[in-house]
Amino acid sequence: MNVLAFFAHPDDETILAGGALALLAREGHQVHYLSATRGEGGEVGEPPVCSVDELGAVREGELVCAVQALGGRSLTFLDYVDPRVGPDNQLFAYTSDLTMLAGQVAATLKQFEIDVVISHGSNGEYGHPAHQVTHLAARMAVESMSDQRPAFYTVAAIYPGHPRPFLANKDDPAHLVLDVSPVLEQKTRAALCHRTQHALFVRRASEEAGRPLTVPEVIQREESLHRVLPEGADLEDDGLAVVLQPYRVEARVD
DSSP states (O other): EEEEEEEEEETTTHHHHHHHHHHHHHTEEEEEEEEEEEESOOOOOTTTOTTTTTTHHHHHHHHHHHHHHHHHHHHEEEEOOOOOGGGGGGGSSOOHHHHHHHHHHHHHHHHTTTTTTEEOOTHHHHHHHHHHHHHHHHHHHHOOOOSOOOEEEESSSSSOSOOGGGSEEEEEOOSSSEEEEHHHHHHHHHHHHHHHGHHHHHHHHHHHTTTTHHHHHHOOOOHHHHHHHHSSSOOOTTTHHHHHHGGGEOOOOO
16 A cells, blocks of 8 residues: 655654554555655754754755654655744745645655545644645645545544644544554654754643653654545545554544
8 A cells, every 4th residue: 555644844744643654654555755845934943953044954854864764665845935933923834826736746646656645634733724735735636536546534633532632633533543552662763853843842741741851751652543535434445444453442433
């Protein structure tokens, strides 16, 4: 099975779906990674790992490291530029041309003969416009395929007891809830690759815990997926669901 992991920025792949992607690679499937941007608009680390001008190149290298840790087959960048965060932490999309973006994604689907696409949820997790435009483009690309249309899954799906509800997509009920403990070491190594983002990874959890936490301490052992396409709740013949069946801790169908 050929899987495409399509995300807006370096680190999204690891934090939102690193366990599921590592499990797929471990089971012998080819996981291809597509990043819309190099994360030029993100944080540089505390203390700074690099300058703002160097950030895109540094984060490209971090994603190369993370994809290797997760057992990925290939990595491609679409060369969009990630906008800087605005006043009051305002976030922005990296493009308004959905047609062009979806066409680029569709070309990747054909190039690698993709069977399953995994991308951002419909709410952009915490409402990030770049995540939302990535989701829309992924769906458009999948729907544009007339022959051998891939399945389309999204990450951070909501379910009762979600360990990080602030990251969950409230309109995407989970169809698969996974225990990714068997590949937690890989997921942690991938997160450690993203050095510029370590302060971001631990900030909220440290505040909630009332003490500084390390990156390994905040890596989640549970991940969830929502199946967008094909529509319908029956997962018995779904290739991705079958492969991930041994790791399921819950199955919720809307």
